Amino acid sequence: YHSAIPVAFTLLILAALFLKDNSTRTREVVDFPGVLALAVGVVTLILGLSEGEYWGWSSIRIIGIFLVSIASILLFVLIEFRSKSPFISMKLMKIRNVFLSNFTGLFAMTGMFFLFYTVPTLLEDPEPAGFALSIVNTGLVMLPAAAVSMIFAPISAMITKRKGPKLTIMIGTVVLFASYLGLYFNRGTPAAITEDAAIMGIGLSFIFVGVINMLLISTPRNEAGASTGMNVVFRNIGSAIAPAIGGVIETTYVTKAIIGVAPNGAPIYFSFPSSTAFSYIYIIGMAFLAISVVFTLLMKKIVMNKPSVEGPAKTEDIMLEGHS
Template identity: 25%
Template sequence: MPKAQQSASPSGGVLAAMSALILAVLLAALDQTIVSTALPRIAEDLNGFDDIAWVSAAYLLASTAVTPLWGKLGDMFGRKSLYLASTSIFLIASVACGLAQDLPELIGARVLQGMGGGGMIVLTFALVGDIVRPGERGRYQGMFGSVYGVASIVGPLLGGVFTDQLSWRWAFLVNLPVGAVALVIAARALPAATRRTAARIDYLGSLLLAAIATGLVLVTSFGERWGWTSPSIAGLIAATVLLAALLVPVERRAAAPVLPPAVFASRTVVFSSLIGFAANAAMFAVLVYLPTYLQIVRGVSATLSGFFMLPLVAGLVMSQTLAGRWAARAALLRRILLAGLLANLAGLLLLGTIGGGTGTLVLSGYFLVTGLGIGMVPMVVMTTVQNSVPTADLGAASAVVTFARSIGAAFGVAVFGALLNAGFAHRTRSLPVTGGFDPARPGTIAQLPAGLRDTARDAFAHATAAGYLWVAPALVAGTLLAVFLKPARTQGRAAEHQPPSVVRPPQAADAGSEESLPAA
């Protein structure tokens, strides 16, 4: 193709493929936020208040456990067919969730849904590495972060509408029309692999990794409920550490390890994964608990809390758009990452000053700064890793980062929740109340008399602020790692001169190529 046609503008094939991938990410992101709003009604209808936490934990557990396996299988057998399979599993499981008649059925369907969702996410990130040249990856990866930000606001609103006006079952069934469109577009637009590997699947490594993920998710999801010092949690932690120690020699001996040692030998991959862990812990502590602060302290509805969060979403989208453009130059990746981490840290420190009387305009400013920081980090982390590994390891490397970010999100929500509840209980232990008020359940604030209710709301505001100050050191650690991070430039620069990938029908692919991603 003449140079005049090799512009920065993406081809129609790339745009079509990206639209399918964005729809898939939207499904996976909305699934958690919509369902969280519907949980109380689900517990009521299915008579499962004691075990309702498993509805969310089952999805998180399954999606985290299978993420590395999906990534490795994509490297071995091609990503398109596996992407279509994982999306189909997700949609079938969504139907099963919507039709569940009791809680065990719903939890089982959520496990299956998580297995599909985990594949959708990691294969989406890896497919971007296939269809977009390194210099353009940041711009497209940034779109996915914007989707997460929008889903964090839109999801609870849709969940409330479905639950109140229709049925909680629509929180799952709504996936079908969107997913069907994504499947049709993906089947036509995504590149098909023409190469298959004869290596055996690393079953033992996959099993160990799934068990490690299970232990981590169970500890984070139920640590507070079961007791952080209880024998159950202590046993889970010990077993997880032991399994992690066993995984190292198993992966070194495997013919096709699910986590290739070469990937972990890369300081770029290891540091980026740790940064992703810290950044996601902070991000989800913000996205999950700021709406709670608004609803309890400011007394707004779930719908209005979404509108209050719009400055955060605006900052997120703005920073990702700008960072995606700047990331075309590999030399700027670390600077963008540092800027994002520092802005995120500044946002957390500002949130650490909020109280019961903090004004709306001031809150909006704090939210904007936090959103600007949140938006830059995930995209740059994934782009940095993908530019540092060969195409054959794109799936495995993307899976490592995705795995670390998933565990970081779980830890962030769990640790912040524990800090919030402990801080709130400490600040309200002297309240002269009896009866149904439980300081470990902030929702019972509404049961207090008017005067005491204001005191309790102020205590909740200060407990929230203190929680953000406790989370801030995680971002300090991530910033220090970013200082010593050296994004690989060799592969990125070599590929920078390659024309952007385009998608063409499978029959047009070269038989000897690894993926049907011919140059334009």
């Protein structure tokens, strides 16, 4: 964590020096009731997923927690429909591409955090549960995923410009699905995991570039900030759900490994996630991505016409090419 401090500090300085804010500022009221309702809904959902194994999935507490989560999310939707300054604009969510893109981003972020949550565990756990790698070596295994993501970002942007964001999202979703197949069938060595993680980095690059562009050209320019900010909320929800689901599975399906020897010579065992746990997590990831494929197929194909030098693009400047 300390290694991120100088990087973050450098980025802060660069942002202050070079980023220019030319937007028109308006006074807005923070939608505190909506934020509170959404927070309660998400927190109770994660709490229920995390504690279900310990409290019992059919226990009154867990059932009550899930009912509170459902009620809070429904209340959040009602609040947003009536709010003058909604936290998540239901008006924008009525736009097909905005709705589908946001949930595609949620599933993609869930998939990314499944990777972050499972691969370091698998690499660092002692044998036979894992590969007993050091933190540094684990980071090196994960590094190619970030590297190829940066390399393929311009490529995905080029495809988006020429063919539209729908194709970019579809490519990313299919590639991400392939990476999960790799993690499911081919994770016997750190090198194999490096390959699978790199493939996932490619897929994520395509999905995130496609989603953000789909949102920008599916909404009026004056709603661009709201649509992209809303997508950040959905991504954060996905990043919160993934560890909860992964944690439940990793603590349910375990294997034992020797971590030391007691003074009397008896081996000391500890439970670690088993191969079955990782397999189930990757199956869930593939299920999420299968839903994302369906969502992407339902998106309208949109191509942005040549930008005007007279000002921001309006919805009339967007050309729809069918519904598939």
